[in-house]
Amino acid sequence: MKTDFKFSNLLGTVYRQGNLLFTPDGTCLLSPVGNRVSVFDLVQNTSYTLPFSHRTNIDRLDLSPRGNLLLTVDETGRAILTNFQRRIAIHHFSFKARVTSLKFSPSGRHFAVGVGRRLQIWQTPSTPGTETNGEIEFAPFVLHRDLAAHFDNVHTIEWSSDSRFLLTASKDLTARVWSLDPEDGFEPTTLAGHRQGVVGAYFNANQDTIYTVSQDGALFRWEYVTKKDPETDEDIAEARWRIVKKDFFLQNDAKVNCAAFHAASNLLVVGFSNGLFGLYDLPEFNMIHLLSVSQSNIDVVTINQSGEWLAMGSSKHGQLLVWEWQSESYILKQQGHLDSMNALVYSPDGQKIVTTAEDGKVKVWDVKSGFCIVTFTEHSSGVTACEFAKKGNVLFTASLDGSIRAWDLIRYRNFRTFTAPSRLSFSSLAVDPSGEVVCAGSPDSFDIHVWSVQTGQLLDQLSGHEGPVSSLAFAADGNHLVSGSWDRTVRIWSIFGRTQTSEPLQLMSDVLSVAFRADGKQVAASTLDGQLSFWNVNDAIQEGAVDGRRDVSGGRKVSDRQTAANAAGTKSFNRITYSADGSCILAAGNSKYICLYDVGTGSLIKKYTVSVNLSLDGTQEFLNSRNLTEAGPRALIDETGEASDKEDRIDRTLPGAKRGDAGARTTRPEVRVMSVDFSPTGRAFCAASTEGLLIYSLDTDFVFDPFDLDITITPSTILETLEAAKTASATNTVDDDNTFLKALIMAFRLNESKLMRAVYEAIPPQDIPHVVRSVPTVYLARLLRFVAHAADETPHLEFNLMWIESLFSCHGRYFKDNSGTFAPELRAVQRAVDDIRENLKRLTEKNLYDLNYLLSKPVLADKKPAATLLALTSGEAEDAEEQMDVADDGEGEWVGLE
Structure with missing residues (x-):
């Protein structure tokens, strides 16, 4: 089995904090998600996460x-400077203090940052390796100007269209x-x-x-005018920026959190x-719309370049919205779980x-697009477990509200x-592979409850455990059910046998999780002491054990008084x-590590x-003594009482709460x-x-093929070979050096x-x-994958199907003999063919x-009905109507076609 899994995408969280950003063409939206950046393609309806990560939240x-x-x-x-198109981090830099605003100039030659109350203008770095004025650039970040006049943090920075002037808004009530x-x-x-502070x-x-x-x-309009005497209309003061108009949004006690302005269309968007x-x-100052999109603060709003789409983010609920204001419709509406996933x-x-969480919601995520396609909210308390029936169209969930639901x-x-x-x-929850029986365990009762899916009736209560049942799992054949409990035993039940007896397997500590192997012959159990035990189902004999305490331990909380190696x-x-x-077997716990073990x-x-996000607890191996004060760790000191605004001084925290609370946490979230x-x-x-839903996958795309690439293979030589092959095909000449293959x-x-x-x-x-028959076997996987993507993305239906038919006709036996190697490519082709079949069926x-x-x-019975029908069936309805109007001279008779 291949084990080189790499991080590929982050789902479950769409926005945390910071500003949102549209790409220059307006088709993609960039959202900071913790210490990573997610990109949402609003045209292709897909999302992906950039591979780099910061040490703290962005x-x-x-x-x-x-x-x-x-x-x-x-x-x-x-800061991290990234080549966005190639998704490669180019340079790392530190601004020495927290950055409150950032903006590139329209010319692209400079960018401005607000570092606290200071405004710094930097030269935009060129691509490494290029020459500037005949010299190779050494320092990627060069400071152009450092300006200080504000008395508080700079909220926003705006450039003039000619990149000569800047406009800053600050918390010190001025711009x-x-x-x-x-x-x-x-x-x-x-x-x-x-x-009050200027937000834009x-x-x-x-x-x-x-x-x-x-x-x-308040909205103030400023113009560069002179002051005039109202009686004589003469200038009495020199020209300068003056307030010419004042408008107010009048939203009672609500405050303006963010604003965005589209200069080309004079459109102002304000979030309250x-x-x-x-x-x-x-x-x-005409109000176009006033809508409610969230129950909490709108923290950021932005407009794309064309002015058609508005993007809004709310950090408290993790909401991300893209709204088209002219058609009043949502382009994107996504929200993650409010509390931790279970x-x-x-x-x-x-x-x-499918993910379930403490907020009582069940969300279904599409792996290919990265979006949530449906959310179930019927549960009234935290959802603790979820399982699919074997066919995959029925989902079962267990909740703390006392119900098991089938979806x-x-x-x-x-x-x-x-x-x-x-x-x-x-x-805990387990579903029979046939989908006829569902079993659940409870922390309040030591019995396992068994229901019939068809009737909904409780069939049996399996007794035997002397502690809460923590985990359940069915074998693939459905003959056995395994249960793990805090009474330090694992029991194997024969659900459909005549006697409901169980075989207890004694362990040394409380059982946290159990799992069946795919063939149903082995069961694995994880216990509180960090041990993994493997048992033979037929003989009830332990086949192996793994001590994983040292492997999973790692990470130290800021309040820990012992090292990470000694944290229990x-x-x-x-x-x-x-x-x-x-x-x-894959194992994970309350740690920053996921461990993969070989069972044999x-x-x-x-x-x-x-x-590696230091904003979370448990990611550091060694604590920094500079962050330790006489009052304790700096991260846990409550500094809200020192805030200047009354809203920031109000303490809404619940002491000791880590999840499931409506208030803010008194401790940092733990990894x-x-x-x-x-x-x-x-x-x-x-x-x-804690970061969200992380997906790790094997990298199946070939990025570079060094052993088969030589200096003669360039884009120009490929195009030349292609043109020569076209010429040879048109003239029916045979040229072995210039062929399509x-x-x-x-x-x-x-x-x-x-x-x-x-x-x-x-x-x-x-x-x-002829081309397919001669393709070397080393390129078959690549060709099969490419044809599958082409069938999914291009409109050439018959052409792509001819390629698929030729591949399987010429190399079908080779694919069958190496089905394990070609499994991903064959699944991609199967998916593409199924999509084509469904589309053709609908059409x-x-x-x-x-x-x-x-x-x-x-x-008309006597006025060429066949020609009229032919015109209608070919889509030329308007021409057919005109023919009928000309033919209708009052002598025809209307009849129905039989």
Whole structure:
């Protein structure tokens, strides 16, 4: 089994804090999710997470106008410069203090950052290795100007369209106008007059007007005018920026949290602390919309370049919205779990992941797109476990509200609810593979409850455990049920046997999790002392054991008085699961590590680090003594009483609460892994952690092929070979040096998708079997994967199907003999063919209904009905109507077509 799993995507969390950002073309939205950046493609309806990560949560991010450089800054002022198109981190830099605002200039030559109350202007670094003025650039970040005039944090920075001037809004109740370089006759200007902090200041399109928005809901319009005497209309003061108009949003006690202005369309968007957002047309201050999108603060709002889409984020509920204000419709509406996730499970086809959490919600995530496709909210308390039936269309969930619910994932509804005779909270769940029986365990009762899925009746209560049942699992054949309990025993039950007897297996500590191997012959158990035990089901003999205490322990909390190696809370596995082939077992617990063990040898194969985010507790191995004060760790000292605003001084915390509370936490969130699960295909696994839903997958795409690439293979030579092959095909000449096969192999060696598609689509259909028959076996996997993607993405239906048919006709036996190697590619082809079949089925059904409808309509009996019907069926309805109007001279008779 391959074990080189790499982090591939982050689901379950769409927004944490910081600012949102549209790409220059307006099709993608960048959102900071903890210490990572997620990119949401709003046109293709997909999402992905950039591979780099910061050491703390990201505060600010911005893209250069060309869209090639991404600058992200975390809470400590550390920045990462990334090549956004290639997703490669170029340079790391530290601004020495927390950055409150960040903005690239429209020219792309500079970027400005607000470091506390200071404004710093830096030169935009060029790509490493390029020459600047004949010299190779050495320092990627060069400071251009450092300006200080504000008395508090800089909230926003805006550039003029010619990149000569800057406009800053600050918490010190003022906005200021700066110049990039010293200019004759220009002095930095202060715009004062607001009574609360300024959250935004903007130039209009002509740069002759400035708009400023403050927290108390005031909008000031500034113009560069002279002061005139109202009686004589003469100038009595020199020209300067003056307030010419004052408007107010009038939202009662709600404050303005954020604002954004689109200069080209004079559109102002304002987000309020009560969850409302308003759209206003300036300079007339006409309100276009006033809508509620959240029950809590709107923390950030931004507009794309065309001014059509608005993006809003709410950190308290983890909401991310993209709204098209002209059509009043949602482009994107996503929200993560409010509280920590408890359990997750892959669907049997590996295309969906179901997560459950303390907030009582059940969410279904699409693996391919990365979006939540449905949310179930029927549970009234935390959902603790979830399992699929074998066919994958029925989902079962267990909750602390005392119910087990069955969900139909085709119609997206709850069709069955199971309850116990007395009020119990359920914490573990197992479903018979046939989907006929569901079992659940409770921390309040020591019995295992068994229900019939068909009737919903309680069939039996299995007694035998002397402590709460912590985990349940069914064997793949459905003959045995295994249960683990805090009474330090694992019991194997024969549910469908004549006698409900169980075989107790005695362990040395409380059992936390149990799992069945795919063949049903072995069961694994994880205990509180960090041991993994493997038992033979038929003989009830222990086959092996793994001591995982030293492997899983790691990470130290800021309040710990002992080292990470001696911390007791991280030395056990809360959840274990077998791989698809049963050769490995994946284990995770209250630690930053996920461990992968080989079952046969009991050896540790690999450790995966969940997070390096220092904003979470338990990620550091060694604590920094500089963060320790006389009052205790600096991170746990409550400094809210020192805040200047009354809202920030109010203490809404619940002491000691870590999850499930409506108030803020008094302690920092801890890095934990609540659940892990392998994909049925064995090519990926997912983990529910404090950061969100992490997906690790095997990298199946070939990025570089060094052993098969030489200096003669370039884009130009590939195109030349392709043209020569076209000429030879047109003239029916045979040239072994210039064939379509050679051009195709050269394109695969270079591995440029555009070139591969150009060569692929240029091959004539009659030559496809000849090309496929001669393809070397080393390129078959790549070709099969490429054809599957082409069938999924391109409109050439028959052409792609001809390639698939030729591949299986010529190399079908080779694929069958090496089915394990080609499994991902074969599944991709199967998925593409299924999609084509479904689309064709829908299309033919629609055409059949259209034809039946047209045949049931009356036509003129003696005025060419066949021609009229032919025109209608070919889609030329308007021409047919005109023909009918001309033919209808009052002599025809209407009849129905039989």
